[in-house]
Amino acid sequence: MLNCQSHLDLVEGLIDGQAVEVARDTTILAAVRLLNRSVPTLCHHEGLPGDGNCRLCLVEINGRMVTSCMYPLRENGFVVETDNEDIRRARAFVLEMLVDRCPSSPRLMALAAEYGVTPEERFKGDDDLCIRCGRCVRACEINGTAAIGFAGRGAERSVTGPFFTAPDDCIGCLACAAVCPTGKIVFSEKHGRRSIWGREFEMVRCCECGRPYATPGQLSRPEFAANEICAQCRRRLMAADMKRSFTEY
Numbered sequence: 001m002l003n004c005q006s007h008l009d010l011v012e013g014l015i016d017g018q019a020v021e022v023a024r025d026t027t028i029l030a031a032v033r034l035l036n037r038s039v040p041t042l043c044h045h046e047g048l049p050g051d052g053n054c055r056l057c058l059v060e061i062n063g064r065m066v067t068s069c070m071y072p073l074r075e076n077g078f079v080v081e082t083d084n085e086d087i088r089r090a091r092a093f094v095l096e097m098l099v100d101r102c103p104s105s106p107r108l109m110a111l112a113a114e115y116g117v118t119p120e121e122r123f124k125g126d127d128d129l130c131i132r133c134g135r136c137v138r139a140c141e142i143n144g145t146a147a148i149g150f151a152g153r154g155a156e157r158s159v160t161g162p163f164f165t166a167p168d169d170c171i172g173c174l175a176c177a178a179v180c181p182t183g184k185i186v187f188s189e190k191h192g193r194r195s196i197w198g199r200e201f202e203m204v205r206c207c208e209c210g211r212p213y214a215t216p217g218q219l220s221r222p223e224f225a226a227n228e229i230c231a232q233c234r235r236r237l238m239a240a241d242m243k244r245s246f247t248e249y
């Protein structure tokens with residue numbers, strides 16, 4: 001049996017026939033990943049609170065279909081299946097709706113191909129790339145900014161700043177673009193200026209290499225406050241320090 005945790009409050013069961021023991025309340029998805037198995041996901045991101053809105057990560061537990069990213073393992077004797085005909089059919093159904101909305105997202109099209117799904121001709125070219133997964137909104141919330149949110153209903157629902165305007169509270173940190181699974185959120189960096197969500201930011205230059213690397217708003221965040229140099233220079237200086245200390249040793 002694979003024992004994935006060493007503390008006491010454990011539950012045990014089977015995942016795809018393999019015995020497993022995990023900490024109580026581990027989600028099925030986390031347990032599956034501990035076994036180095038995979039389940040497709042879109043709205044889930046390790047660094048963000050769960051939301052469970054895309055329903056692509058469906059699996060069966062004790063014969064019942066659930067979203068694996070949100071379902072906690074609480075009882076002993078669970079039997080999880082991550083792949084069978086019903087599960088593949090259910091995921092294909094989810095993908096059919098998503099690819100009709102976003103037929104030019106490479107990530108979605110790769111998943112669709114895996115499940116034998118093709119977008120309907122009539123939807124091609126009518127593509128906004130947003131699957132309304134909310135990752136961007138959650139990323140912006142947990143960085144304390146909450147500059148963007150959902151507005152509108154049904155097919156018109158979209159991510160935007162307040163009242164469909166460029167978000168005044170945006171600090172240009174790019175967290176939203178980094179977690180977007182479809183490439184919907186675009187930004188540019190040119191001549192020391194970064195643009196995103198209709199906002200433009202003068203970037204701060206790295207004290208070491210002089211390259212523009214962050215916005216003033218980003219550097220005002222406590223987690224960035226001590227960083228006067230860019231990530232590449234930090235890594236380079238750290239490596240040089242380590243090399244020096246090994247040589248001296």
Ligand code: SF4
Pocket residue numbers: 139140143145146147148167169170171172173174175176177196197
């Ligand atoms: S770039 Fe702006 S909208 Fe995106 S996460 Fe950062 S603050 Fe929020």
Ligand code: SF4
Pocket residue numbers: 129130131132133134135136137159179180181182183184185
């Ligand atoms: S913009 Fe990207 S991250 Fe945000 S809801 Fe749409 S697909 Fe998800």
Ligand code: FES
Pocket residue numbers: 040041042043044051052053054055056057058067068069070
């Ligand atoms: S990844 Fe689980 S519901 Fe979206």
